[in-house]
Amino acid sequence: MGRRWRGVGWITAIATSGGCSAAVSHIIIVDSDPTAALVTQRGLQHILGSGSVVEQVPSAGAAWLACARGGIDLVIIDPGGPDRSGVALLKALHHEHPGLTVLVLTAYDTPRLRKQMAALGVRGYLAKPVGLAELGALVRQVVTP
Amino acid sequence: MAKLRRTMPPSLMRRRQHHLAQALARIAQPGHASPTADMPSPAVARRLNAILAVCAALLVTQDIEMILQIVVREADTLFPGSSGPLLFLADERGEQLWLRATRDGVVPSLSVQPGQSLAGHAYFAPRAMLMGAAQIDELLVSASDEHAAQLARVVAPWPPRSALLAPLRVEGQRLGALVLPGALPESRFTPHDLPFIQSLTDLAAVAISARRQVVRTAALQHDLAQSRSLHEQAQARLDAAQAQLLQSAKLAAVGELAASVAHEINNPLYAARNSLYLVGQELPDDAPQRVFLDIAQSELGRIARIITRMRDFYRPARDELETTDVNDLLDETIELVRTHLRHGQVTVVRALDPLVSPITAHADQVRQVFLNVMLNACDAMPGGGVLTVTTSPAGGRAPAGGVLIAIADDGTGIAPEHLPHLFEPFYTTKPQGTGLGLAISAHIITQHGGGITVESELGIGTTFRIVLPASPPGGRRA
Numbered sequence: 001m002g003r004r005w006r007g008v009g010w011i012t013a014i015a016t017s018g019g020c021s022a023a024v025s026h027i028i029i030v031d032s033d034p035t036a037a038l039v040t041q042r043g044l045q046h047i048l049g050s051g052s053v054v055e056q057v058p059s060a061g062a063a064w065l066a067c068a069r070g071g072i073d074l075v076i077i078d079p080g081g082p083d084r085s086g087v088a089l090l091k092a093l094h095h096e097h098p099g100l101t102v103l104v105l106t107a108y109d110t111p112r113l114r115k116q117m118a119a120l121g122v123r124g125y126l127a128k129p130v131g132l133a134e135l136g137a138l139v140r141q142v143v144t145p
Numbered sequence: 146m147a148k149l150r151r152t153m154p155p156s157l158m159r160r161r162q163h164h165l166a167q168a169l170a171r172i173a174q175p176g177h178a179s180p181t182a183d184m185p186s187p188a189v190a191r192r193l194n195a196i197l198a199v200c201a202a203l204l205v206t207q208d209i210e211m212i213l214q215i216v217v218r219e220a221d222t223l224f225p226g227s228s229g230p231l232l233f234l235a236d237e238r239g240e241q242l243w244l245r246a247t248r249d250g251v252v253p254s255l256s257v258q259p260g261q262s263l264a265g266h267a268y269f270a271p272r273a274m275l276m277g278a279a280q281i282d283e284l285l286v287s288a289s290d291e292h293a294a295q296l297a298r299v300v301a302p303w304p305p306r307s308a309l310l311a312p313l314r315v316e317g318q319r320l321g322a323l324v325l326p327g328a329l330p331e332s333r334f335t336p337h338d339l340p341f342i343q344s345l346t347d348l349a350a351v352a353i354s355a356r357r358q359v360v361r362t363a364a365l366q367h368d369l370a371q372s373r374s375l376h377e378q379a380q381a382r383l384d385a386a387q388a389q390l391l392q393s394a395k396l397a398a399v400g401e402l403a404a405s406v407a408h409e410i411n412n413p414l415y416a417a418r419n420s421l422y423l424v425g426q427e428l429p430d431d432a433p434q435r436v437f438l439d440i441a442q443s444e445l446g447r448i449a450r451i452i453t454r455m456r457d458f459y460r461p462a463r464d465e466l467e468t469t470d471v472n473d474l475l476d477e478t479i480e481l482v483r484t485h486l487r488h489g490q491v492t493v494v495r496a497l498d499p500l501v502s503p504i505t506a507h508a509d510q511v512r513q514v515f516l517n518v519m520l521n522a523c524d525a526m527p528g529g530g531v532l533t534v535t536t537s538p539a540g541g542r543a544p545a546g547g548v549l550i551a552i553a554d555d556g557t558g559i560a561p562e563h564l565p566h567l568f569e570p571f572y573t574t575k576p577q578g579t580g581l582g583l584a585i586s587a588h589i590i591t592q593h594g595g596g597i598t599v600e601s602e603l604g605i606g607t608t609f610r611i612v613l614p615a616s617p618p619g620g621r622r623a
Contacts, residue, residue, distance in 0.1 A: 014408045033412040046423060080408070107411035128415035129449055132422050 011090040025073040025143045027054045030089065032081050033107070036128065040076065040105065040135070052143065060085035067097055073096035074101045074143050078128075079117070081106020087116070095122045101142050105135065164315065164351040165200060170343070175389055196344050203352040203507070212356065213246035216349040220325060223341050224309065228301055228328040233257070233264040234313070234321035234353075242268055242321060253296050259319075262288035262296065264522030267310035267322035271345040275334050280304040290311050300326045305331045311342045313350040359577065386497050393518055399581070407452040415454070418445045450509070468616050469506045471548045472497040475534055478515040482523065490529030497536045501548045502615035506593055511613070514586040514597075518552045518609045521582070524575070525607060539612045546615045561602040567599055578622040 031037035037056045045054040057063045066072055072075065075093065079086030093100055099125045106113065109127035117125055124138050199219045213232055220230035230249035235315050236243065241266050242253040259268045266284050267274070276284075281304060285293055297303040305326035313320040323346050327334060425438050479493055504511075520530050532554050539547035559567070565573040568587040590597045594614045601607040 034418075035416040036412045039416045043419050043423055046426065101599075107415065108408045109411075128411040129418050130415070131446075132419045 010083060023051070025052045026071055027052055027069060027076065027139070027143065028063055028066055028072055029054065030055045030060055030075065030077040030086060031056075031105070032078065032083050032086070036078070036107070039132075043132040044076075044136060044139060048139065051103060060089035064089055064092055067100060072100065076103045076105050076139075076141065078106045078108070079104060080106045080113060090117070090120050090122070103138065103142065105130070125127040157358055158396055161204075161351050161355050164347065167347070169196075169200075180196065180546055182241055184486070190224055192341050195219055196341065196348070199345060199348055203287075203348055205361075206352065207356065209353060209356050210246075212349065212352045214250070216323070216345060218244040218247060220323060224325050224334070226328055227309070227325040228305065228332060229299075229326070230306070231264065231299065231326070232321065233268070233324070235259070235268065236317060239273060244299070245321070249517065253295070253299060255292075255299065260287075260338045261309060263310060263324045263326075264322045267312050267324060268319055270310060270312050271348065273311035273339045275336060275339060275377075276308045276310060280306075281305060281308055281445075296342075302329070309338055309342045311346040313346050313406050315350045315354040317356070321345075322350070346442065349376055349499065375526060410448070410452050414445060418442065418449075418570065420504055421445070453546045466505050468503050468509055469508045469511065471501060471511075471536055471550060471613065472499065474508060474512050475515055475536065475550070478512055478519060481516060482519050491523055491526055492531050494531055494533040496533065498538065501536050501538055502546050504548060504593075505616040506613065507589075509551055510589045510595065514589050514611070515550075517586045518611075522552060522556065522607065522609075524553035525554050525558070527557075528608075530555045548613050548615065550611040550613070551608055553606060555606040558602060558605055559599070559607055560605040564599065564601060568597070578601040 003120055025048075027048075029037050029040050029044075031040065033070050041054050041056045045052070048054065057066060060077075061073060063077070067075065077090060078084050081092055090102065093102060098121070102121070102128070103124045104122050105126045105128065107128040114125060123142050126138065196219075199215060202215050202219075203212060206215060217230045217232050220232075221227065230246075231244055233242040234245045235241070240257065241256050241258060244252055244264075245425075246252060257265045259265050261284075263281070263284055281291040285304060288296075296311075306329075307327035309323075309325040311323045313322060323342065325334070325342065343617070367385055389444075421438055421441055425435070425442075428435055428438070449482075475497060476495075479495070519532065521536075526532070531551070533548075535551040536555070537549050537550040537551075563572075568583050572584075587597050590611055590613070595612050597609065597611045599607065599609050
């Protein structure tokens with residue numbers, strides 16, 4: 001077909017991830033679609049290898065708790081969908097952990113969502129069905145010091 | 146009477162009868178009109194008969210000019226000593242009195258201000274008056290010389306040595322005045338004349354007022370009818386706007402549905418696509434399964450594009466616009482419909498101008514439009530025919546030298562009543578049609594800054610003309 005898979009993505013800045021100086025980077029995934037979450041988790045783990053721990057968290061609340069405990073380098077989140085808990089989590093993280101790196105990986109891409117996410121200090125934004133290779137490259141950029 | 150009842154409201158009729166009764170009562174007042182108590186003299190009887198005749202005549206007269214003529218004629222009969230009655234009517238604002246009727250029917254242009262001269266004095270008078278030479282001279286002094294000269298031409302002998310004056314009044318409303326100049330110095334009017342001239346002017350005033358009210362009522366009715374028709378027009382426009390709003394709402398609903406479906410499909414598409422990617426990572430490069438993996442990947446890509454296009458029906462993605470050759474798109478589309486054409490024994494005539502400007506477009510969308518119009522054309526030629534596809538540089542309509550695409554068939558044609566609705570969503574004449582094809586086509590063309598029109602004649606065929614603007618110079622290459 002010749003047409004390249006293309007995601008909509010941007011990176012505002014590439015900075016050292018705050019808080020964690022451990023050699024292993026810790027990534028959590030919050031997605032209300034369990035299959036998509038599973039694929040993201042397995043795929044990223046495969047791409048990043050043993051230098052990273054990629055985990056799926058069952059809910060926005062669980063993600064918030066994990067971030068409160070500390071040791072999280074990157075949160076990948078789909079804030080779209082009927083359940084608005086993702087947006088609430090993003091707002092909370094933006095407020096409580098301003099240094100924490102957040103990536104948006106969403107099935108609900110709209111210009112409005114992009115604007116809202118940029119305002120919440122999100123480091124990167126990708127629209128599903130983006131390819132894992134592109135996602136992996138972006139994650140590498142934001143978690144590698 | 147019957148004729149009158151048709152045109153006159155009942156209340157007016159009653160009022161008119163009341164006035165007539167008053168007028169007649171005034172004539173019959175003892176010591177005022179009747180010289181003998183029981184039997185009127187023959188002269189008085191003749192005058193009463195004349196008044197009754199006026200009464201009857203005015204009741205059935207519809208025209209104001211006619212009413213004036215009757216009054217003047219009867220005034221002549223009632224007062225043979227007059228040199229000729231002069232009937233004045235006030236203009237609408239009561240600022241000027243105009244001579245409206247004379248004995249011989251010739252009405253010179255003659256007017257006087259209320260209060261001045263004989264008619265002006267009569268206009269303000271509460272009732273009929275008898276004037277002698279001294280009073281007449283006094284009144285004429287108050288009038289302008291010009292007016293006096295005009296009056297002298299109408300009244301002979303001049304100046305009159307006596308006169309009867311009476312106002313035309315109804316319920317305090319002044320309408321005009323009747324002036325009866327005496328003919329000769331010796332034929333003087335007497336106080337016995339007063340009730341008769343008063344009755345005559347009362348009758349005249351009632352008749353004129355009634356007639357005017359009829360005219361006013363008719364005018365009001367006309368105005369009412371006019372404002373009703375204006376109201377109906379406004380209502381029709383409102384209905385049309387509402388219908389248009391409904392169409393937009395339908396379109397918006399379709400768009401919303403498409404967008405929500407597209408969003409819900411993104412997650413499974415993402416999972417499926419990337420699962421295949423992970424499988425591919427494990428496979429050796431020369432594995433025979435890889436070919437099917439690639440097919441699956443590329444088919445998922447197709448699904449993704451279809452979904453995106455559904456969403457883009459309302460929001461064309463700017464970043465997917467590319468510089469495109471319209472002729473290539475048309476050729477590809479003709480290829481696509483070829484099977485269809487063979488079945489229907491349709492011949493295609495290509496008249497594509499190779500020098501037309503490239504356009505900046507969403508190629509898939511524009512191709513969809515061409516396909517849509519061509520398939521419609523094929524449907525219109527069930528027994529076969531000729532499909533003519535033409536491109537040419539667009540004329541004055543596209544300033545930057547756009548492209549005109551004409552897709553014509555010699556099929557059944559479109560009935561004139563369907564033509565205005567052709568591009569409306571959900572408007573269809575086909576049993577299995579969605580009514581969205583041409584609506585989406587028109588939408589896509591509009592989004593590209595172009596236009597689409599249709600011309601059709603039953604039994605002759607249909608031509609769709611699409612104008613697309615040319616790419617700006619130095620536009621992006623795909």
